[in-house]
Amino acid sequence: MPWNRWYYPAGSLSQSDKDTIAKGITDIYAERYPRHSTLVVFIEIPADSFYRGGERTKGFHRITLQHMSGSYNVKELENDARMRFRGVWKPFVEDRGHAYELQIEEIPSPQISFDNYISHHILAEPLYEEMCKKDEIFKVKLVPE
Structure with a gap:
């Protein structure tokens, strides 16, 4: 499940900008994920x-792409981030004269478990079903019978 966090200075993105960026990012991921x-x-x-270097700065954006280990080859993700994802946000960041920093995070496999999804109210059915098939976790009934 890709989780993208975009920190931006107030007033630098309109609702329409955010809608366009979110759709563009989702379109790229939709090639391999629901x-x-x-x-x-x-x-x-x-x-x-x-603040950058201890000095207040204007127009700085911080973009974080977070992925579960193995869900996206990190080298491929880095290349896509440089080329395809950048193409999505370039008109709203670089073309407007804003600086940005991109961070790519990968959550290691041992931290991925069904319990993590339950505790955060996110149920990733495909991953859960796959883990059950491999006997990596036991099936849990969420609703009493």
């Missing part, structure tokens, strides 16, 4: 709260 599994979260930060 559309509903892609999460894009925009986190607005007061424009005077970004």
